[in-house]
Amino acid sequence: MKSLAFLAAIAAFATFASARNTFVLNSNETHFVDPKTEQTVRYFGCDVQRGHGGRNFEETIKKLHLKHKHSKGGPRAAHLTRRQTQTPISINTYFHVLSTTANAGLITQEMANKQLTALNTAYNPYGISFVLKDTTFTTNDAWAVGSGGDMDAAKAALRAGTYKDLNIYFLTDYYGGNLGTCTLPSQVPPGAPPSMYVSDGCNVNVNTMPDGSMAGYNMGKTAVHETGHWLGLLHTFEGYSCTGDGDLIDDTPMESVSTDGCPAKPAKVSCPETTGVDPIHNYMDYSTDECYESFTPLQIARIEELWNQFRVNF
């Protein structure tokens, strides 16, 4: 039975890994040209969707959503009860800088350290911290673009730690003008060999690092957003609809259109009939770095529950 479970997990993970590499441009996404590199950049182009999660992810977040709905006193009361027993989450983190020959030397350890600070500044208020264990620098013209099998090869060579450790790959020439993407959690059996979860981790456009060239997106918060996916959060505009489950988190307003920039005045309202103003300051929207401010209490509750289910036991 154990080997059968292993095979099923491998099959699920293979499906998940191939889906990750299928880029589908949503009609709601737009483009801009980075004035420094003259590269056409998609607003995020993150394309992380609930169906991309690995084994047991989707059924787990559906159950957690229902659990909070049915808790006495509603979602907030459930959250407060749980927080009383909360233990801080400390995450071993590995950065991997992948550079083309032409861009070798573009990224410094100082920038990597500032990137770590950006992660901690965003997450520390919620009891989540990141400890940088290592930063690797690799010059490889194919890996620095990270398309398809090249990214798989880079991860196979570089991924460090276990399934509970965060690996972020910063690419100097990320294909398609994407800002970043990441894998969602998956039910990987504790003790499974690293080959089973080698694709786990986030890809981030190197120009979004603090002091990077990507105007509007160079405060390191693309990595904050992508790490949110790694921890199990979906976009606040998941489903691009004012009806349905959305992101399966009840204290984020429904949002049918992802946000470009920071449209605070007048307020952006994509679902006027339901929850009002869009959550443009939430890290799981597509807003600019300066616009990002916070996660909601139930997003943090979701992170903690998924951490305990999927990652902590490694």
Ligand SMILES: [Zn+2]
């Ligand atoms: Zn995203």
